Each structure stands twice: as C-alpha cells, then as structure tokens.
Amino acid sequence: xxxxxxxxxxxxxxxxxxxxxxxxxxxYSERSGVVDIGLEGKMLGAAFGAGAVGYITGSAWLGLxxxxxxxxxxxxxxxxxxxxxxxxxxxxxxxxxxxxIGLTGLLGQTWFRQGGRTPALPEGGRxxxxxxxxxxxxxxxxVLGPIYSELLSGHNILVYVAFAAVPLTWxxxxxTRFGLRLRAVGENPAAxxxxxxxxxxxxxxxxVICGILCGIAGAYLSIxxxxxxxxxxxxxxxxxxxxALIFAKWRPGNAMLACLLFGFLDAVAxxxxxxxxxxxxxxxxxFFQALPYILTVILLAGFIGxxxxxxxxxxxxxxxxx
Amino acid sequence: MNxxxxxxxxxxxxxxxxxxxxxxxxxxxxxxxxxIDLLVKKGSIHGIIGENGAGxxxxxSILYGFYTADDGDILVDGKTVxxxxxxxxxxxxxxxxxxxxxxxxxFSVLENVVLGAEGGASLSGGLGRAKSExxxxxxxxxxxxxxxxxIEDLPVGLQQRVEILKALFRGAEILILDEPTGVLTxxxxxxxxxxxxxxxNQGKTILLITHKLREIMAITDTVSVMRRGEMVATRKTxxxxxxxxxxxxxxxxxxxxxxxxxxxxxxxxxxxxxLSVVDSRGVKxxxxxxxxxxxGEIVGIAGVSGNGxxxxxxxIAGIRRADQGTLWIDGDEIDLRAKPLDPAEMRxxxxxxxxxxxxxxxxxxxxxxxxxxxxxxxxxxxxxxGPLLDIAKIKQLAEVEIEKYDIRPPSPLLxxxxxxxxxxxxxxxxxxxxxxxxxxxVGQPTRGVDIGAIEFIHKRIVELRDAGKGxxxxxxxxxxxxxxxxxxxxxxxxxxxxxxxxxxxxxxxGLLMAGVEGEAK
Numbered sequence: 001x002x003x004x005x006x007x008x009x010x011x012x013x014x015x016x017x018x019x020x021x022x023x024x025x026x027x028y029s030e031r032s033g034v035v036d037i038g039l040e041g042k043m044l045g046a047a048f049g050a051g052a053v054g055y056i057t058g059s060a061w062l063g064l065x066x067x068x069x070x071x072x073x074x075x076x077x078x079x080x081x082x083x084x085x086x087x088x089x090x091x092x093x094x095x096x097x098x099x100x101i102g103l104t105g106l107l108g109q110t111w112f113r114q115g116g117r118t119p120a121l122p123e124g125g126r127x128x129x130x131x132x133x134x135x136x137x138x139x140x141x142x143v144l145g146p147i148y149s150e151l152l153s154g155h156n157i158l159v160y161v162a163f164a165a166v167p168l169t170w171x172x173x174x175x176t177r178f179g180l181r182l183r184a185v186g187e188n189p190a191a192x193x194x195x196x197x198x199x200x201x202x203x204x205x206x207x208v209i210c211g212i213l214c215g216i217a218g219a220y221l222s223i224x225x226x227x228x229x230x231x232x233x234x235x236x237x238x239x240x241x242x243x244a245l246i247f248a249k250w251r252p253g254n255a256m257l258a259c260l261l262f263g264f265l266d267a268v269a270x271x272x273x274x275x276x277x278x279x280x281x282x283x284x285x286x287f288f289q290a291l292p293y294i295l296t297v298i299l300l301a302g303f304i305g306x307x308x309x310x311x312x313x314x315x316x317x318x319x320x321x322x
Numbered sequence: 323m324n325x326x327x328x329x330x331x332x333x334x335x336x337x338x339x340x341x342x343x344x345x346x347x348x349x350x351x352x353x354x355x356x357x358i359d360l361l362v363k364k365g366s367i368h369g370i371i372g373e374n375g376a377g378x379x380x381x382x383s384i385l386y387g388f389y390t391a392d393d394g395d396i397l398v399d400g401k402t403v404x405x406x407x408x409x410x411x412x413x414x415x416x417x418x419x420x421x422x423x424x425x426x427x428x429f430s431v432l433e434n435v436v437l438g439a440e441g442g443a444s445l446s447g448g449l450g451r452a453k454s455e456x457x458x459x460x461x462x463x464x465x466x467x468x469x470x471x472x473i474e475d476l477p478v479g480l481q482q483r484v485e486i487l488k489a490l491f492r493g494a495e496i497l498i499l500d501e502p503t504g505v506l507t508x509x510x511x512x513x514x515x516x517x518x519x520x521x522x523n524q525g526k527t528i529l530l531i532t533h534k535l536r537e538i539m540a541i542t543d544t545v546s547v548m549r550r551g552e553m554v555a556t557r558k559t560x561x562x563x564x565x566x567x568x569x570x571x572x573x574x575x576x577x578x579x580x581x582x583x584x585x586x587x588x589x590x591x592x593x594x595x596x597l598s599v600v601d602s603r604g605v606k607x608x609x610x611x612x613x614x615x616x617x618g619e620i621v622g623i624a625g626v627s628g629n630g631x632x633x634x635x636x637x638i639a640g641i642r643r644a645d646q647g648t649l650w651i652d653g654d655e656i657d658l659r660a661k662p663l664d665p666a667e668m669r670x671x672x673x674x675x676x677x678x679x680x681x682x683x684x685x686x687x688x689x690x691x692x693x694x695x696x697x698x699x700x701x702x703x704x705x706x707x708g709p710l711l712d713i714a715k716i717k718q719l720a721e722v723e724i725e726k727y728d729i730r731p732p733s734p735l736l737x738x739x740x741x742x743x744x745x746x747x748x749x750x751x752x753x754x755x756x757x758x759x760x761x762x763x764v765g766q767p768t769r770g771v772d773i774g775a776i777e778f779i780h781k782r783i784v785e786l787r788d789a790g791k792g793x794x795x796x797x798x799x800x801x802x803x804x805x806x807x808x809x810x811x812x813x814x815x816x817x818x819x820x821x822x823x824x825x826x827x828x829x830x831x832g833l834l835m836a837g838v839e840g841e842a843k
Contacts, residue, residue, distance in 0.1 A: 193408060193424075197438050
C-alpha cells in the first residue's frame, strides 16, 4: 500500500511539473495585467522546438534553448498585439494556440515525415534523471528511505527547476523592486506611469518571463518526460495551468499546491485506469480529467473563497484623456 | 528676470518656480490649451480656476509629463526644460496629486510611497529606509498615516494624504493638486488647507487646480483663470472677489444662487418606509430610512459620497433590491423586499430617474443622441410603427428636445460621447423631464457640468417643481443642495441623521455630514 502511494506521488511530481511551470508563467503575465490564454500554444511550440533541435543536435540543452526561443517568440507576438497595439488579449491568446497547433503539425510533417512527430531523441538529446547523493545508502531506511530515493530523487533537472521556481517567484514578487512594480502595474498602471515607470517595458518583461517558463514547460514534455515531440502533446495542460492559476489566486505557493493537486488527480486517474474500486466500480478516466475544471468552476462560483484577479488584467493601458 | 548675476541675494526668491510660455496642446480638433503663459512664484499657493473642460488638467498634465505640449516653453527655476515623461517631472522636483488617486488599492501605504523610488533592486533595505523617511515627513508636515495600512481600508482623506506623502518622498518642491477637495468632507478639506499652509511655510510651491471659488479665496495667494483653453486673467487673491472670478470663468456674470419662489408643497407623491439595503459585499449601506416627498417640493439628500445615497436612489428607481422596506407611490404600497418593481415598472408609476453616473447608467455613449433620447421609454407606443421603431418620428421629437433644452451641437445624429458633459446631462434630463413624471429622482445633476449648464439645469428642476411635481435630489455638492432643495435630509453612514431647512447654518450641516453626533437631534 505504502509503495503504491509512493508511486502515485512520484508520478504526481512528474505530472505536476509542466503544469507548475506554465502556471508560474501565467502568474508573471497576469500579475502584470496581461491575460494569457496562450500558455497552451506557447508550451506546444516550445515542445516542438525542443524536440526538433534536441533530435538534430543531440543536445538536451540546445533543445531547451530552442524551446525557450520559440515560446518567447510567441510571447512577444502576444505582447505586440496586446501591449503595444492594445488588442484583445483573449483573441490574441486564442490565435497563438491555433498558430502553434497548425505550425507544429505542418512543420513536423514537412521536416520529419512521421505524422507530425519528431523522431526519437538520440543519446544526450534528452534530460536524464538525476540521482541525489546517498540514494543507495538511504534506500533501506524504512518510510524515509523510499520517500527520499523514490519521491525526491530520480527526477530530471527540469523538475527541480520547476519547484525551485516557486520560492524564487515568491521572492521576486514580494521582495524585489521589479516584483513590486509588476504587482502594481497589474493593479493600477496609471499609478505606475505617474510614478515615473514605463508601463509598456514593464509588461514586456513580464511577458518574456512568461515565455521563458512556458519554454521550459514545453521542453519538459518533449525532451525530458518523453523522448520526442508528439502532435498536440500538450493536450490541454496549458488550460489546466490556467485553471490552477485561478485556483491559486495568483499566488506562487498556492500555485504549487494547485498544480500538485491537479497532477495528483491525473496520477490517480492513470493508476485507476481499468481497475475496479470496491463498492463504486470502475470510475471513468474522464471523471478525473474533468475534476480540475470542475474544481475551478466551483471556486469561481464562490463556494471556496473568492478568486480576485489582478484588477486590470486583460485591459490594455491607455493614457486617459482628462 | 533672466538677467545674469541675479543668482545672489534676495533676488533668487523672486525667481518663479515655474514659468510657462506660449504652451499649446491639441487633441485632434480640440484645442485644449492655447498660448498659455503662466508665472508661479516660489513659495506661494497659486490657484488655477476654470470650468470643467477649460484645459486646467491638460495644462497640469503637460507640466507633469503625462502629455507633451505641441509647442511652447517650460521653465523650472529659471531653466528651460523639456518634460517628456513623469520621471523627468519628478526629477525636476514636481509632484502631482491627481484628481483620481494614483494608488494601488491592495498595497500598503509604504509600498505605494516607495513605488518608483524603491532605492535598490531588492526591497528589504529600501523599505526600512523609506519607513523612517516617511516617519520624518509625517512629523515635519503633520501628515499622520499608518504606513502598514492597506489603501483600500483608508478613507479618501487619508488616501489623499498618501498621495501628498508620495510626492514629498520623491523630494517634490512644487506640488500640483488637481481638484483635491472633490472627494472630501468640509472638515477634511479644512484639514487639507492647513497641510498646504504648512507646506508653503516650509518653502514649497503649490499649484491648486479647482473649480470651486470658495477654495481659491480661502487658501491661495495668486489666482489664474482659464476659460476654453485660454489663460484669461491672473489676479492677486487679496485684490479680487468671487463674483469677479466667476465672471472671468464663464465670460459673463452668473447667478450663483437659484432664483426661486418658496415651495408650496401639496399631497405626498412618494413615501419610503423603513428602507434598508445590503450591498454585494454584504454590508448594510442604507439603514432603516424613512421619508416622504410631496408634490411641489424638492427634497435634497446631502452627504459625503459613499454614505448610502447612491444605493438609496437606485433602490427607489428599481435598479437595486432592498433588504427591507416599503415604497408608496402612485397610490400603491410596494414591498421592496418581497415584490419590488423593476425600473420599467417604476417608470410606469410615473417615476423619472436621472441617474448619478450618466456614462454608466444614463446614456449609451456609443449611441446617437436621438437613440439616447428614448432609452427606457423605447417601448412607448408613440415611438413604434407596428413592430418597428419609428425612426423619423424619434428624430423629430429629439430635435424638439434639443431645441427646448439648448443641447449643443443641435444634432440628433451625433454620437452621445461627442457631446460635452453639460450637454450629455441635458440629454438625460430632457428625456426624463419631458415624460412629465409625477416624481423625479435626480442624482448629481451637475457633476462635471460647466457653470452655464448648471444654471440651466437648476432652472429646469425648479420649473418642474413649480409645475407641481415631487423631486428627490441627491448631490454631494452642499451648495447645490442648499440652493435647490426646500427640505434637506442629511445622510451619514446609511442613516438619515437630520432634517434641516436650506437656510440652516453651513457649519452645522457640515458636522451632520461628517457624522458628528450631539449636533443632530
């Protein structure tokens, strides 16, 4: 029983990682007042970029860099549309999602001719799992041993990056000048402007950070969790990350918990596939897949507290004519 | 003044803190500032007065780098400068307290003060230093605020203090205040004036933008008058008078008092009993309010904004649901909790409503004038031809209203957004009054409206009263209430705390509005 629990938690960590990265990406963007429904598209684009470059160069690090590059490019398109040209941020985000689906499919087929996949990664093209020190020595210790060696150790570097990004994001948001301004610009850009700080530049920086994190999330999918890009492999993770962001009320600590919860539901769903639960029978996988959305809707309906977004998120900044 | 070798001795004190030469600014076809010249003496309080839309705020925004002038020179401390952004203005020692506060509501006072002047990439050191600096400023200028309080928890008077502290924290020597008393109670305004006096005595230069003559007379050393984008006069405050300034502002003499006969109230037309309203946050905003309005009288509800007047008006109009209470109108007793009527049904009871916020509730600003002239009455038979609207008829009737209410420009096809505030308000007023309601609810009839239109609107309301209608007037402008109303009810914290006649002492009304008990019986 304990072993099963450890296994489920272990896969929870793996499944939560891309959610967490994308969720933090969205957090930076939305805290600055730019709604980003295009997390999904940026992740997908990054996954493809990482998969393709990882395969060609045989270097996971170059793959990661390519993923980040693609996601940042898409993020800048979103920035150009919604910050500079003050367009509708939802429309721009949706457009990016479609652009990513279409382009990755098309380029994948054109370049590799494997039905939109990238070929399996060569040696070195994938981030390998890392064993933390003393794993062998401690694995025999009851309870703590398995927790350390199975749950905490044996993940690839991007998993650790994702979880390290949580306290880092908290620190940036609440303990640095940049964070103060970022939070302020999402609440009242006019206050930021009159304090002598450029609103546009500030929002662009947030959007680029969003791109970088989405890039890591996408690369994780194609060159860490799997060995290559598969068509539409994000499968709605960007939207679950968005749901997690709302669930977390735009706070980094909560974001981690929300992503772990949604990752856990996913892990349980996989575990229970085709299995009977005594007294209930077989639970359809779709039920668990729907749970993150159901929980978010319940939250939005006001049953579990209230999710108040940054006040001006989604609203382009325009100097008011008095 | 620009002669060399003037930098020594007493002469520096006569050097102006700010000098503007031939400033011009246009927004599309609107020439907001025309050849503006202005001299502001160091260490003085300089008032700039003018009607809404006279170009005061535009001029100050140019000085603060929010807009850039099309041409003209700005001199600060005798040196020609260009101010492309607020950052430059701040570095030149210019601070501004905007009409709508530029504060982040869910930040603490301290965070708001340091925003943009954090003193380092990491906050930890900067916040500590800022806190002690803030303490020093608070002591020096008697500006007490709890640095850890959240802005959203502070009353507006204190929020304004935070804005002033923000400017001082950035080392402002020249402080611009844009309509600073609009949101304050009379006693808060008095306190603000004391603060400004202290600032002046410390050598700061203050530019006070307002459209209230009384404030100019009370606090400024010099006053400049703007009218339609031009600077028409500058006077020493001690050598001018309210009536002269008023005349300069509008270009002709105006009646500051409304000319009206004593009221002859008859039977009741509206009665509110034990009305309570709970808002969306679950806060009780109207508390057990009862009163009546009779035919042929204007009942004014005075109070600082946010004391339940808006909710009261909206509930009577049928827009908001009551927690308890009944309404008597047109021979019917309506239970406002169990069976409230919607706004359309209230209109059928011959209740007209000029809402407080004409942009949000009174008009659809993207619609043309003629379309707005029937909003809420669009189902009336006279506007229809079968299932369709009779557009020709509607336009024709709109033109009649335009003529009668002197709405300018006289074009029923023009988008409502393109009318000035005063003319927009006239459109709403015309629509409601021309339906000949038995009871008219009027909220803030002259907010953001220029003096000429104010006079017109006041006259119309009095005429309606003389025609034997009952009027319930809500306004945060005490002067307006005093000059229009026949009876004044003062609201504070959701309750009616007193009833007075219009000739009641202003100080006494001010105390009632501020919720000072003991005065109210």
